[in-house]
Amino acid sequence: MNNKVVIAIDAMGGENAPKKNIEGLGLFLKQNKNKEDFYFKIYGDENKIIEELNKNNINKDKIEILNTLTVVSDDETPLTAIKNSKNSSMWNSINSQIDDGAHISLSAGNTGVLFVISRMLLKTIDKVNKPALAGIWPTKKGVSVVLDLGANIECDENNLVDFSEMGSALYKSLYGDEKPKVSLLNIGSEEIKGTEIIKKAHSKLKELSNYGDFEFTGYIEGNQIFDGNSNIIVTDGFTGNVALKTAEGTAKFLTDSLKESLMENFLSKFSLIFSYFSLKKFKKKLDPRKYNGAIFLGLKGPVVKSHGSTDAIGFYHSIDLCYRIIKGDLMNKIKNNLKHIDAKN
Amino acid sequence: MNNKVVIAIDAMGGENAPKKNIEGLGLFLKQNKNKEDFYFKIYGDENKIIEELNKNNINKDKIEILNTLTVVSDDETPLTAIKNSKNSSMWNSINSQIDDGAHISLSAGNTGVLFVISRMLLKTIDKVNKPALAGIWPTKKGVSVVLDLGANIECDENNLVDFSEMGSALYKSLYGDEKPKVSLLNIGSEEIKGTEIIKKAHSKLKELSNYGDFEFTGYIEGNQIFDGNSNIIVTDGFTGNVALKTAEGTAKFLTDSLKESLMENFLSKFSLIFSYFSLKKFKKKLDPRKYNGAIFLGLKGPVVKSHGSTDAIGFYHSIDLCYRIIKGDLMNKIKNNLKHIDAKN
Numbered sequence: 001m002n003n004k005v006v007i008a009i010d011a012m013g014g015e016n017a018p019k020k021n022i023e024g025l026g027l028f029l030k031q032n033k034n035k036e037d038f039y040f041k042i043y044g045d046e047n048k049i050i051e052e053l054n055k056n057n058i059n060k061d062k063i064e065i066l067n068t069l070t071v072v073s074d075d076e077t078p079l080t081a082i083k084n085s086k087n088s089s090m091w092n093s094i095n096s097q098i099d100d101g102a103h104i105s106l107s108a109g110n111t112g113v114l115f116v117i118s119r120m121l122l123k124t125i126d127k128v129n130k131p132a133l134a135g136i137w138p139t140k141k142g143v144s145v146v147l148d149l150g151a152n153i154e155c156d157e158n159n160l161v162d163f164s165e166m167g168s169a170l171y172k173s174l175y176g177d178e179k180p181k182v183s184l185l186n187i188g189s190e191e192i193k194g195t196e197i198i199k200k201a202h203s204k205l206k207e208l209s210n211y212g213d214f215e216f217t218g219y220i221e222g223n224q225i226f227d228g229n230s231n232i233i234v235t236d237g238f239t240g241n242v243a244l245k246t247a248e249g250t251a252k253f254l255t256d257s258l259k260e261s262l263m264e265n266f267l268s269k270f271s272l273i274f275s276y277f278s279l280k281k282f283k284k285k286l287d288p289r290k291y292n293g294a295i296f297l298g299l300k301g302p303v304v305k306s307h308g309s310t311d312a313i314g315f316y317h318s319i320d321l322c323y324r325i326i327k328g329d330l331m332n333k334i335k336n337n338l339k340h341i342d343a344k345n
Numbered sequence: 346m347n348n349k350v351v352i353a354i355d356a357m358g359g360e361n362a363p364k365k366n367i368e369g370l371g372l373f374l375k376q377n378k379n380k381e382d383f384y385f386k387i388y389g390d391e392n393k394i395i396e397e398l399n400k401n402n403i404n405k406d407k408i409e410i411l412n413t414l415t416v417v418s419d420d421e422t423p424l425t426a427i428k429n430s431k432n433s434s435m436w437n438s439i440n441s442q443i444d445d446g447a448h449i450s451l452s453a454g455n456t457g458v459l460f461v462i463s464r465m466l467l468k469t470i471d472k473v474n475k476p477a478l479a480g481i482w483p484t485k486k487g488v489s490v491v492l493d494l495g496a497n498i499e500c501d502e503n504n505l506v507d508f509s510e511m512g513s514a515l516y517k518s519l520y521g522d523e524k525p526k527v528s529l530l531n532i533g534s535e536e537i538k539g540t541e542i543i544k545k546a547h548s549k550l551k552e553l554s555n556y557g558d559f560e561f562t563g564y565i566e567g568n569q570i571f572d573g574n575s576n577i578i579v580t581d582g583f584t585g586n587v588a589l590k591t592a593e594g595t596a597k598f599l600t601d602s603l604k605e606s607l608m609e610n611f612l613s614k615f616s617l618i619f620s621y622f623s624l625k626k627f628k629k630k631l632d633p634r635k636y637n638g639a640i641f642l643g644l645k646g647p648v649v650k651s652h653g654s655t656d657a658i659g660f661y662h663s664i665d666l667c668y669r670i671i672k673g674d675l676m677n678k679i680k681n682n683l684k685h686i687d688a689k690n
Contacts (some may be wrong), residue, residue: 045558058598080443140598140601150532153532153539153540154540167369185587187495187498187583187586187587187590188581192422194498194583195498195499221586221587221590222586222587222588222589222590222592222594223589223591223593223594223597224590224594225592225594225595226595226597226598227590227594231387235587237532238532238539238540238584239583239587241532241566241586242530242532242569242580242584242587242588243567243587243588243591244566244568245532245567245568245569246567246568246570246587246588246591246592246595247567247591247592247594247595248567248568249567249568249569249570249571249572250570250571250591250592250595250596250599251593251595251599252571253484253485253571254595254596254599254631255598255599256485257630257631258603258627259625261624261627261630262612262624262627264626272679279604279606279607281609282602282603282605282606282607285606286599286602301477
């Protein structure tokens with residue numbers, strides 16, 4: 001197992017678990033059948049997992065099943081999670097980074113509980129005050145990292161600076177860019193705009209820009225996120241969560257309206273024969289499953305949260321994300337970036 | 346002029362002014378040619394305005410031109426606006442509510458300057474601490490009012506309560522609903538979620554719900570805005586502005602990608618022959634020009650801000666909005682709603 005990426009998976013989290021989780025694993029194994037540099041530790045009900053593995057003809061060479069019968073309920077609240085979720089498949093998959101050699105953990109289960117357990121078991125990196133949830137967004141030019149998407153409803157300027165360094169490390173580990181562009185989300189592009197906290201973060205990031213971890217490009221507004229000129233977009237968890245969900249809601253509203261229009265009469269339905277492949281390509285490019293997986297950054301080990309309602313393809317993409325994060329050496333890149341915050345002070 | 350809606354228009358604000366402003370006015374007059382219950386006061390360069398009126402064959406019966414040669418520049422900042430913008434077409438169109446019998450003012454000029462001048466000239470309503478910018482959003486079920494869209498970057502619970510009462514008054518004056526549904530924008534639907542300010546606003550709105558101005562339905566998340574189950578969505582100006590611009594950016598990104606896909610090859614282009622009318626209907630339904638015009642609420646007179654970059658059709662819609670706001674008796678409805686905040690204390 002040396003030099004192999006070890007991924008711990010909570011097989012019981014999310015809708016249709018463990019079916020979609022194991023099917024997604026099958027897709028990853030098929031896609032990477034010539035590689036030998038990874039290994040999976042699967043936490044959950046062994047009987048159910050084996051049943052799904054067999055159904056999908058999945059070879060068990062690169063898999064270890066760790067039988068875990070407790071499952072975190074969707075109704076569990078973060079307040080009682082620590083008491084009730086001990087030794088659940090979610091808990092054990094995170095704890096696997098401490099006791100069992102895993103490099104990263106993945107779950108599609110209850111988000112609030114995942115945060116609480118991850119923080120408690122893995123602890124935050126020294127000098128990082130608040131961990132953040134980062135997502136990958138499609139843009140006109142490719143993809144961007146947006147954080148915080150909801151881990152912290154209130155953030156000060158130091159948190160925003162930490163998010164910038166950690167977000168840059170994530171971008172570098174995934175896309176190999178040595179000097180990505182960081183922007184702060186604001187409601188105007190002039191330096192005088194925004195809250196006191198954002199203005200202070202602006203001046204700190206301007207200074208840090210000299211250390212080479214990233215290039216700070218100043219403020220951007222919500223409509224510029226999709227332009228793709230910024231590789232990392234930094235904001236507090238309240239604003240980030242509202243932006244994420246508003247974007248999801250807008251996309252759903254538009255695509256539903258489009259579908260309705262194209263299905264409304266014979267002529268428009270007939271047109272679909274000719275536009276079928278183009279529309280399919282459009283849909284594929286923006287398929288949210290391709291961007292499934294939010295990364296919990298700032299803990300001593302990385303944790304990826306898959307959408308609970310995604311399917312096997314979405315879950316496959318979050319497994320792939322885990323693999324690429326570790327291959328890209330995320331944790332060392334974060335450590336390295338964070339050094340410069342100290343150096344500056 | 347008694348009993349007539351008197352609308353003061355800044356003819357010189359926005360891109361392509363006064364061309365689009367006067368063309369938009371022409372559209373309104375054509376659309377309402379059988380009505381006698383309105384009158385326009387047009388502020389700006391008289392020669393240019395008359396030229397545009399003649400070009401568009403617009404009858405001058407319901408129009409008075411007040412020659413004003415100063416124009417607020419796009420580069421003007423709110424800090425120096427009061428000194429530099431005095432007696433500009435924007436200034437005079439707002440001041441028209443004080444000195445010249447106008448009921449409402451409309452401008453497509455510099456937003457920051459419009460806020461500052463409006464506040465200074467019209468003053469806030471007694472007991473309203475902060476005015477708010479409200480917008481009309483299309484939804485699955487019709488339209489909703491969203492506020493604050495950027496007038497106040499920080500708001501306390503009392504501001505959010507004021508916004509709820511004022512937003513309800515706006516909704517009632519435009520759509521005649523006597524008990525619209527108010528929701529608070531948050532990052533989860535449970536009562537324990539959100540900042541302290543939001544939680545306090547939640548409990549105050551729950552109490553106020555008994556007075557009948559609106560029904561408070563609790564929290565909603567960004568992805569629910571477009572569902573249309575809430576008629577009024579209340580948030581602070583920072584979050585509201587980010588949500589608005591993120592929605593605009595998402596819509597642009599999606600429609601650009603769709604256009605690209607449908608134009609990519611002969612077959613997909615050919616399909617447009619059959620889907621043309623359906624796609625046109627789709628586009629028309631969601632045409633942002635139909636929702637052009639943000640309403641500055643909480644001042645002793647209403648001010649409408651048109652998008653600077655809109656065209657004549659967009660400007661027409663904001664004129665129509667002005668007319669409907671006054672016909673719907675907005676100011677009395679606001680006064681009436683605000684009474685209940687006092688009654689409760």
